[in-house]
Amino acid sequence: MEPRKEASANDAPVEADQPFTPEQLQNVWNEFAEQRRHLPAEYQLLTQPYDFTHPVITVHLHHLVQETMLNNIRLQLSAFIRERLKNNSIQIVTKIVEIEESQRVFYTPREKFDHLLEKNPVLREMKDRLGLDTDF
Known part of the structure; x- marks a missing residue:
């Protein structure tokens, strides 16, 4: 008879990342943004366009200030998206893009x-x- 092993916290089964669609990502992203609606600067930041190439979300920003703001909420945003989509491989990166002269404020x-x-x-x-x- 083999000795019985006791389960430890480290032996917890790791769930595989669940696949998701870009539409599901957009819905979760919008849900997080709605939670930040009372913070106008963060809400505006979260309405910036992004590209998604699994597993990387690339957020398009116009200023370094926006990048700093996103860095302040990046952990919360990543955790929220990973939890909702049940996918821990998601990463969020930023890309500074130039504003066209016609869009400059x-x-x-x-x-x-x-x-x-x-x-x-x-x-x-x-x-x-x-x-x-x-x-x-």
Whole structure:
């Protein structure tokens, strides 16, 4: 008669990664984003487009600040997705992409004026004639 082995915590069976579809990933991603809706910056970050090539999710970002924000929630996001999809091989990486000039956001009055000036150089003459200040 063989001696009986007692099961230890280390002998717990490891579940195999479950397959999932891109649609299932999108649903889980959106579910996590909805939990972050009360944090506008994180919610906006989680609405950025991403590519998925199993097992890597590549999130497209526009600024290093966004990368820092994502790094702050990466562990929570990864754990959430892995748990919901029952797949521990999922990884999240970032990629900084350039914003096209047509999509660029202008924040200061100077940036706005300079952008309009590129489209219509006559604005400089009007500004000078009227004595306008664009740096208010």
